[in-house]
Amino acid sequence: MTTIDAELRGRAEAVIPGGMYGHMDVRAFGDAHPQFMAGGDGCRITDVDGRTFLDFMCGWGPIVLGHRHPRVQEAVAAQQALGDCLNGGSPPMVELAELLVGTVAHADWAMLAKNGTDATTTCVTIARAATGRRRVLTARGAYHGAAPWCTPRDAGVLPEDRAHLRHFEYNDLDSLRAAVADAGDDLAAVVVCPFRHDLRRDQEPPDPAFAKGVRELCDATGAALVLDDVRAGFRLDLAGSWEPLGIRPDLSAWSKAIANGHALAAVTGSDRFRAGAERIYTTGSFWYSAAAMAAAIATITELRDTDALARIERAGTRLRAGLDAQARAHGFEVVQTGPVQMPVLRFAGDEDFALTRAWTDEAARRGVYLHPWHNWFMSAAHGDADIDDALERTDDAFAALARR
Ligand code: PMP
Structure with a gap:
């Protein structure tokens, strides 16, 4: 008996490259x-x-309250009844930015986008704009998205796309120190996940001394500490996933759980990086869509108040x-x-x-x-x-x- 799944897979083979791509490919x-x-x-x-x-x-990751959570679905329906994709922002944009600034410990401002890759890439762009430097450090094997600067596959990616990207070992302060020294006066950002959650290996909590060391090295060099909270954010600690360690990043990338399944990402930052954020040009046709912002307000409020x-x-x-x-x-x-x-x-x-x-x-x-x-x-x-x-x-x- 042919299942509907098998039939759809067959049809997809003809009209979708490879039948399916990315992380949702279950083969x-x-x-x-x-x-x-x-x-x-x-x-x-x-x-x-x-x-x-x-x-x-x-x-x-996105579903943090449960599929089709009533409070979130009602907020989305109410906004959709008014309009979603309009010319300009709408009140939920400001309300959500205020909510993020009031919830995320390090945040003095927020910008909104769609996917985690938008958020991590925007953090890197802001860090470079703010510092006037090029070098970016990430932990070897860490996932930060699917843009050329960070995608795990080489196909279609130029060495130039990653010319200023270098790596350190997660939880290994000596390796980070060496990468920072190698960057000299060209270090724009250290991008780090709140804990080690790489594919195909045991997850590792952050060593508090490592997190403290990342903060100190960024302070000493003027580089941005970018916390990639796309995967862990809004599931562990609403103030930020390194808040229990007492370590505050300069910039954070958020997405996944922020709107319980509705398409939204955010960058939050401290005042030191506000001018850099003002200078870059970043946008997207759907980044201002109000319904997803209404979903995020409902999600974060539900997480905060229950x-x-x-x-x-x-x-x-x-x-x-x-x-x-x-x-x-x-x-x-x-x-x-x-x-x-x-x-x-x-x-x-x-x-x-x-x-x-x-x-x-x-x-x-x-x-x-x-x-x-x-x-x-x-x-x-x-x-x-x-x-x-x-x-x-x-x-x-x-x-x-x-x-x-
Ligand atoms: N950073 C981390 C830590 C992630 O887990 C992901 C998504 N798995 C991303 C960035 C990219 O997010 P998106 O797929 O929404 O672009």
């Missing part, structure tokens, strides 16, 4: 992950063939504990890393991820959507009963793997 996962989805509700998604999954990817972040943490803690116990009971050793709000699991010694992938495949067959080597995302819609429902199915997936 590397195994056979059980659908390529095409029909809808989402709370912490569940349904594919085009009507199979429902407990969703632990949350649209790869126990949503605590629920996300509770759900992640419950899931991690349950998976740990199940793995042990079935005789497997697993390694779970990252903050519980953005967890990931691999099987110990599983260098090529074959076993991990076999397990996520078995889980998908049982209605649990997990990723074999990218961190997962928890949402405030994951209640205890949903986690227990998922765990019942993952237990079965471990059992199936043990039988193989």
Whole structure:
């Protein structure tokens, strides 16, 4: 029997390069992950063939309150009834910028865009405009988006696009010191993620001494400390993901969870970089779209005024504990890393991820959507009963793997 998913994949092959591109291409996962989805509700998604999954990817991060959260959907509908794409900004633009300045600890101003890549690229452009320097440092293996300066693939990218990009090792202050020294008086920015969440490796919390060292090196050289909070932002700490460490960046890039699935990104900055931000030219046809801003206001307000972040943490803690116990009971050793709000699991010694992938495949067959080597995302819609429902199915997936 041909499924609707298979039929869509076939049609896509003809009219979409490669049939699918980027991070949403599921072909590397195994056979059980659908390529095409029909809808989402709370912490569940349904594919085009009507199979429902407990969703632990949350649209790869944007869904922080749950799919189609009523408060967010109402705010979007109300703005859409007035108009979305108009000439100029609309009141939600100013209201959202005020909300970001009032919520994000280091922020004196905010700019709005659409995607995470817009935000990271704008941070780098502002840093260069403000400092008049060229060199940008990022951690080796870190993802900051899909523009030529940062995309992980070389195809179509010129050496010139990255001529002033150099790397350091995350959490290794000596390697950062060496990269800073090598930049001499040409260092514009150090771009860093709040924790190490690279693909296909254990997630690593930031060493507080490393974070402090990044701040000190930026202060000593006048370079911008750019925190790429695109993935972690608005899931861990609304004031900024390095706020618990007491380290404030000069510029931050935000997107994903900022508007619970509506297309929005933001750059926040301190007054030292305001003039640089005023000088650059950056824009986009849809950057002023008011409905996504209304979604962001509703999302951030809901996160701020309710126990949503605590629920996300509770759900992640419950899931991690349950998976740990199940793995042990079935005789497997697993390694779970990252903050519980953005967890990931691999099987110990599983260098090529074959076993991990076999397990996520078995889980998908049982209605649990997990990723074999990218961190997962928890949402405030994951209640205890949903986690227990998922765990019942993952237990079965471990059992199936043990039988193989
Ligand atoms: N930075 C980080 C840390 C990310 O995780 C991502 C997206 N995965 C980006 C930047 C780019 O965001 P987008 O895909 O929205 O352009």
